[in-house]
Amino acid sequence: MDLEVYDNTKQAPEAWLELIKDILNYAGAYIDLPENTEMSVTLMDNEEIHQINKKYRGVDKPTDVISFAIEEEDPEELPIIMPDDPEFELPKNIGDIMVSLDKVVEQAEYLGHSKERELGFLVVHGFLHLNGYDHMKAEDEQEMFGLQREILDAYGLKR
Numbered sequence: 001m002d003l004e005v006y007d008n009t010k011q012a013p014e015a016w017l018e019l020i021k022d023i024l025n026y027a028g029a030y031i032d033l034p035e036n037t038e039m040s041v042t043l044m045d046n047e048e049i050h051q052i053n054k055k056y057r058g059v060d061k062p063t064d065v066i067s068f069a070i071e072e073e074d075p076e077e078l079p080i081i082m083p084d085d086p087e088f089e090l091p092k093n094i095g096d097i098m099v100s101l102d103k104v105v106e107q108a109e110y111l112g113h114s115k116e117r118e119l120g121f122l123v124v125h126g127f128l129h130l131n132g133y134d135h136m137k138a139e140d141e142q143e144m145f146g147l148q149r150e151i152l153d154a155y156g157l158k159r
Helices: 012-030 046-057 101-111 115-130 138-155
Strands: 001-007 036-043 065-069 094-098
Touching: 001 012, 001 065, 012 036, 012 115, 012 138, 036 115, 046 065, 046 094, 046 101, 065 115, 094 115, 101 115, 115 138
Parallel strands: 001 036, 036 094
Antiparallel strands: 065 094
């Protein structure tokens, strides 16, 4: 997977940046995403995610994770001219995840597990949203949270 991780806080330990890359690559393989899949993760503080949550979701408070999936093709957009090379494959960009590191720390303490477990939980949660999973209905929640738990457990980030 082509994964970019940005640390807007400039405070995340290098091990956390590696954890994000490792667990998302693991999750991508787990659900059989093409290897040329692209996405990004941005780490931020509560204030920054609060502003994004307010602007894009109309919720005037910080949250732990926000996912922005790349929308389907817009008929108003100009078409992309593709190379004639039969070997060329257009990468699949699935979107962006934003995570509040303040919330990672707060929620890990509240829930009594490691910060690494909380960080892994949040990025996998956002990742599944980017791949079409949701938890608005009970049956969808059961499917998404079950898959989320499977991935985290198989990776080794158990509660």
